[in-house]
Amino acid sequence: MSERPKAVALISGGLDSMLAAQVVKDQGVHVEGINFFTGFCVEGHTHAIRQKDKDKAKRNNALWAAEQVGIKLHIEDISQEYVRVVTNPKHGYGQNLNPCLDCKGFMVGKAREWMEARGFDFVITGEVIGQRPKSQRRETFPVVAEESGAGDRLLRPLCAKRLEPTLPERMGWVDRGQLLDFSGRSRKPQMALAEHYGFEDYSQPAGGCCFLTDETFSRKLADLWETRGTREYDLDDIMLLKLGRHLRPAPNFKLIVAREEGENHFMNGYRKRFHSVRDLDNPGPLALVQGEPGEQDLETAAAITARYGKGKTAERVRAEITPPGGEPYVTEVAPMPPAQIPEEWHV
């Protein structure tokens, strides 16, 4: 090869992928980053919507990481294709609805396609052997390499010394001697390397890189699939699972009650698609009603919604109910006392 070798690095926004890209870039390789939008990413959306999270909205961690390393970052929307990864993972789920092993194979596969289309030579990930109990194990590494089609062109710089030499090492595109031998769950080696590079204020998501590792979120997604009788979803479904309080008083309908002004404002945009309910007499939340509610169900929804507003102790309030895209009508309800809202209604 006469030119500088070129590598595409998967950048999640977390520390490991950032370090992996830096280690390879340090060897004179031309590195560009790639980041995938699956719809389940932790940042962005909800922070942009919720008032109290406004400050957190300030930074996209993947872009921040790329800037620290000094590489370009290509953000790719894979949300459509990702549906089949989430709904039908060959290797099953982790602790919640996170299909990590399938997800990694899929993302590395997407990076491999990107690499081939642009004449790049190899793919880099920040994986470390033993870092995650289910998806980052010695036995799973070959699975990701094989299912992604990247094979020998997949380099894991943070633990490469513990693995068989890959093509970039054998070809001398990178010096194996300068790669690393991290393993296990400890974060200390990564933190020390971050300090060496002067990376501060990096993001350290606790569970993983997406909402699918979150127990509450997964429960809501499972409820959505179960009551719909299919595992399909669209981006709006995912958005709404990230917002509000979810209560299911009966299998045929669910309420999403806004928790604050930002959510109220955002959920307003969905009133064409779902029934919506609000207390006309007092300040309070907007609630969307999903499913196929009957007239009585909508009254129940209005009574629950009023319970979360300023009129919660009033004897009766006027509630406005608006069918999807239709004309609103007004009905009177008694706000439901908290004791009458069974725990199992909370999804």
Added chain:
Amino acid sequence: MSETGSEPQILDARGLLCPMPVIRTGAQVDQMAHGETLEVRASDPGVLYDIPAWCRVHGHTVIESREEGDDLVVLLRIGGDDTGDD
């Protein structure tokens, strides 16, 4: 060829939440030439941070960002600060 001074292309990213406006910006910029300008209109306040960050890593220039009613507008030029002769 320098296009500075000509009308910017417009990208309407209103109603989209981050990172979608950045993804759309990237796709549009891919079709544009060095020195051309692009005006991105969006509603997610995240664009005021994300688009400048994206421009920095790709070597594009943010000429200005402003609020216009409910819209957030970011004007950028493809390529660096020069007028784009390459």
